[in-house]
Amino acid sequence: MTAHPDERPASGATSVGDHLLDAVLPAVSGRPPEHVLTAFSTNPAELEPLPGGRGRTWRAGNAVFRPVEDPAEASWLASVFEQRPVPGVRIARPVRSTDGRWVVSGWTAHRFVSGAPAPRFEEARRAGQALHEAVADVPEPRFLKQRTDLHSWADRLAWGEVLDTEGRLGHGHGATTYRELAALRRPVDAPNQLVHGDLHGHVLFAGNAMPAVIDVAPYWRPAGWAIGVLAIDAIAAGGAPIELLADWSDGPDWPQLVRRAALFRLAISLAHPRTSPTDLIAILSTAERLDQFLR
Numbered sequence: 001m002t003a004h005p006d007e008r009p010a011s012g013a014t015s016v017g018d019h020l021l022d023a024v025l026p027a028v029s030g031r032p033p034e035h036v037l038t039a040f041s042t043n044p045a046e047l048e049p050l051p052g053g054r055g056r057t058w059r060a061g062n063a064v065f066r067p068v069e070d071p072a073e074a075s076w077l078a079s080v081f082e083q084r085p086v087p088g089v090r091i092a093r094p095v096r097s098t099d100g101r102w103v104v105s106g107w108t109a110h111r112f113v114s115g116a117p118a119p120r121f122e123e124a125r126r127a128g129q130a131l132h133e134a135v136a137d138v139p140e141p142r143f144l145k146q147r148t149d150l151h152s153w154a155d156r157l158a159w160g161e162v163l164d165t166e167g168r169l170g171h172g173h174g175a176t177t178y179r180e181l182a183a184l185r186r187p188v189d190a191p192n193q194l195v196h197g198d199l200h201g202h203v204l205f206a207g208n209a210m211p212a213v214i215d216v217a218p219y220w221r222p223a224g225w226a227i228g229v230l231a232i233d234a235i236a237a238g239g240a241p242i243e244l245l246a247d248w249s250d251g252p253d254w255p256q257l258v259r260r261a262a263l264f265r266l267a268i269s270l271a272h273p274r275t276s277p278t279d280l281i282a283i284l285s286t287a288e289r290l291d292q293f294l295r
Helices: 034-039 071-081 121-134 150-158 173-183 223-238 254-271 277-288
Strands: 058-060 063-067 107-111 193-196 218-221
Touching: 121 193, 121 223, 150 254, 173 254, 173 277, 193 223, 218 223, 223 254, 223 277, 254 277
Parallel strands: none
Antiparallel strands: 058 063, 063 107, 193 218
């Protein structure tokens, strides 16, 4: 689900996940083939690249195109959000091709939605909560357990479902911080469901219009964990005060869900070969200050 990047701030506001996505989503050069545009009933003459989409996003009329790495995942997400109502939230609805397919030659299309990311963190949280309530009844898809990308590994590592047997976290201060955070994990009772695991930067605002949620990154975790990831990203990358963690406290599982959210982001940052020192310091600083705000 994609917005027009021209609607985004000139600074290129993106989520932590966007900054680190190159490890699993290599840049794609070239435009969508003409037969793809024809399949989605769009005019090739209207095609234009969208700045800020990592060279992967194009717009033709009211449709936004992007290549997908996993057609099964993209098709499944499209089927979930084709008609599902999400009260109070705009959704970039998927577009079917003329023969009913969601993915054609590795490309998918969604309706354009206007808006830009903004530091409206409480509104982003409410939009995420509304989205999760709307999909709470969706059954777990099989492909989520089969993913082997960096983000899926970091997610499983954060929940203690796998070990860092290959030493991807390294052996420095970051790895020590990770082990200290992980040592204080305790069980959680919140149920798993489909969640958007990368809300920060993917909730768009356009004046007084309802917020728009785009680019759903599917995970099978408690809804509070996804809000915890939003909180960690807002603090580490969005300039939000760390007191946000206390302000958003929501039930007895909240401290543990935020802990796992921090572990998730820290693992990605440590394992990614191109994490900048600035980004790593930001997530480390956030992780090291968690406990005083999670009591």
